[in-house]
Amino acid sequence: MKLTHVRIKKFKKIRDIQIPLGDLNILVGANGSGKSSVLQALHLATNAIRQAPRALEENKSSTIPVNEIDYLPTEEYARLGNGAPWGNTTTSASSRVAFRFKDDEGSKFTAFAEIRAARNAGISVYGSIPASTRFLRAKQNFFSAYIPGISGVPHKEQKYSKRVVLRSAAAGDANSYLRNALHLIGSRGLQKVQSYMAQLIGNVEFKVSHSNESDIHIKASAKFSGREIPLELLGTGYLQLLQIFCYVVLFKPKLLLIDEPDIHLHPSVQEALPSVLKQVAADFDLKIILSTHSPFIVRGAPISTAVHWLENGQIKNSSRQAVELALGWGAFGKKVVLVSEDAKNDFLKKLLSQWPEIDAQVTVLPGRGYKNLLKSDEARELRETLGNMFHVVVHRDRDSLTDEEMDKLKASYDCEGVSLWITDGSDLEAYFCNANVIRTLAGCSQDDAQNYLDGALTNQQANTNQSFTSQRAAINEELYKEGGSPTNDEARASLQGRILSEAKGKSIFRRLKDSIPSNKFGEKNVLGASYDVELAESLKNHILGVLNP
Numbered sequence: 001m002k003l004t005h006v007r008i009k010k011f012k013k014i015r016d017i018q019i020p021l022g023d024l025n026i027l028v029g030a031n032g033s034g035k036s037s038v039l040q041a042l043h044l045a046t047n048a049i050r051q052a053p054r055a056l057e058e059n060k061s062s063t064i065p066v067n068e069i070d071y072l073p074t075e076e077y078a079r080l081g082n083g084a085p086w087g088n089t090t091t092s093a094s095s096r097v098a099f100r101f102k103d104d105e106g107s108k109f110t111a112f113a114e115i116r117a118a119r120n121a122g123i124s125v126y127g128s129i130p131a132s133t134r135f136l137r138a139k140q141n142f143f144s145a146y147i148p149g150i151s152g153v154p155h156k157e158q159k160y161s162k163r164v165v166l167r168s169a170a171a172g173d174a175n176s177y178l179r180n181a182l183h184l185i186g187s188r189g190l191q192k193v194q195s196y197m198a199q200l201i202g203n204v205e206f207k208v209s210h211s212n213e214s215d216i217h218i219k220a221s222a223k224f225s226g227r228e229i230p231l232e233l234l235g236t237g238y239l240q241l242l243q244i245f246c247y248v249v250l251f252k253p254k255l256l257l258i259d260e261p262d263i264h265l266h267p268s269v270q271e272a273l274p275s276v277l278k279q280v281a282a283d284f285d286l287k288i289i290l291s292t293h294s295p296f297i298v299r300g301a302p303i304s305t306a307v308h309w310l311e312n313g314q315i316k317n318s319s320r321q322a323v324e325l326a327l328g329w330g331a332f333g334k335k336v337v338l339v340s341e342d343a344k345n346d347f348l349k350k351l352l353s354q355w356p357e358i359d360a361q362v363t364v365l366p367g368r369g370y371k372n373l374l375k376s377d378e379a380r381e382l383r384e385t386l387g388n389m390f391h392v393v394v395h396r397d398r399d400s401l402t403d404e405e406m407d408k409l410k411a412s413y414d415c416e417g418v419s420l421w422i423t424d425g426s427d428l429e430a431y432f433c434n435a436n437v438i439r440t441l442a443g444c445s446q447d448d449a450q451n452y453l454d455g456a457l458t459n460q461q462a463n464t465n466q467s468f469t470s471q472r473a474a475i476n477e478e479l480y481k482e483g484g485s486p487t488n489d490e491a492r493a494s495l496q497g498r499i500l501s502e503a504k505g506k507s508i509f510r511r512l513k514d515s516i517p518s519n520k521f522g523e524k525n526v527l528g529a530s531y532d533v534e535l536a537e538s539l540k541n542h543i544l545g546v547l548n549p
Helices: 035-051 131-137 162-170 174-201 236-251 267-284 295-300 320-329 346-352 376-385 403-412 428-432 435-442 446-459 461-479 488-494 505-515 523-528 537-547
Strands: 002-011 014-020 024-028 062-065 095-102 108-117 122-128 144-147 205-209 219-224 227-230 255-259 287-292 306-311 314-317 336-339 362-365 391-396 418-422
Touching: 002 035, 014 035, 014 306, 014 314, 024 035, 024 267, 024 295, 024 320, 035 095, 035 108, 035 122, 035 131, 035 144, 035 255, 035 287, 095 131, 108 131, 144 162, 144 236, 162 174, 162 236, 174 205, 174 219, 174 236, 174 267, 236 255, 236 267, 255 267, 267 287, 267 295, 287 295, 295 320, 306 320, 320 376, 336 376, 336 537, 346 362, 346 428, 346 523, 346 537, 376 391, 376 418, 391 537, 403 418, 403 461, 418 537, 428 505, 435 446, 435 523, 446 461, 446 505, 461 488, 461 505
Parallel strands: 024 287, 024 306, 144 255, 255 287, 336 362, 336 391, 391 418
Antiparallel strands: 002 014, 002 095, 062 122, 095 108, 108 122, 205 219, 219 227, 306 314
16 A cells, blocks of 8 residues: 555645655745645644544544644644634634555555544544555554654653653654664664664764663763764764654654754765665655755755645645756745846845845846856746746846847847846946945045046046947947947947946946045945945836736
């Protein structure tokens, strides 16, 4: 009997989600996307099915007192509903979790639990458990094991009964009973754990002992290359791995739920972990669902791994390529991918930081210079690769483009989900070459700030003329292969009303840096300061237009 799908309705972030399962399944998404909601709903449902005092296959509800259920994500359990809190009547809000199985002959069976608040302190469970899936009701078997993040282990740990350890670990308090769990799995279990750990961190030997006659606390240590270290002194990453493998051996679940194991792991270990987990799934004939923010975990996952991108409690994309790109670019939770012309994006990010609500929805990708600017068809292809889930904005420096030339270029990018934003002045640096910014940084009067700027423009004039001529030649080659371009004088005249006229911002920026004393106009200071004027209003308006079409 194989678990093939799970479906969750109206639980926390999730309204309705169905997830097809492979042996190893990875959930990715921004904070609040519903990853943890999936894991918690599944673990709550399996515990509720197992612990319900009345047989759910009779379609009758059962009540589990809150102090008896092995797992609840919160004491305020009524708030686990989606859209409305759980009620305590048959028509009130509830959550529903279903498990679909397929046997060796191909027959399919679905078990489900519907959970809501009980009239007294507890939860009410209604469901249907076909005869072929009654293993879900086995009192001594834990169908799922839930491994949340670990923050360490207590310095000491008394020996507890197996029932106490199992119940506490099932409740998500696994780290507080890790020594007990290691003691319970015995020497053969420890060898299994060590074999998995060795593939990730090298050879390790765990020693666990307790004498009922002489010991109050369990002794546990790890031995690396002849050096023995008490369990409580192990790094959190080691403990995270140990917890995962130990509880697999202890519970022997059919569904292993791991919440963000990457937090304390080195990237190389993150990348190796999925292959070891795939081996665990095969060894114990179980399914694994893992949530993560890590591009290394996704990158290291075997080719057969199912990868699902969650957003607002739904699967938005199951393309592994799209997930890998978005993770690597920090695009989860964003709506706009802004592809820069420049390899360095400090100035572009500084401009975006003026508008926190906009900035939170934009991820910036570096470019490779003007000659390698993302073309319109390449921008469309990028959007398709990312599952058409983002608007792609391409940033281009204006250089010496006329207004008509800018309009022509923008039109060439004008298609669904793709657009071109061109700077108002020659480049991004030009926005910072203004008297208000200079006044703020130099601590001088507005007149003195304007004098600094005028001096930089005057001293740069010869180089400006040369640069303008070079830029116009490049523009003519790009846009006027068959002739018909404006003369340089006409183009120059059209630029007189813009920021810095025909001068390059990068060049004026360097002049200001050299002329303003005490390096007050250095790049670090420019990027670190706050200004009382808004810069690049056209960028703000462009992004707002994308977000609110």
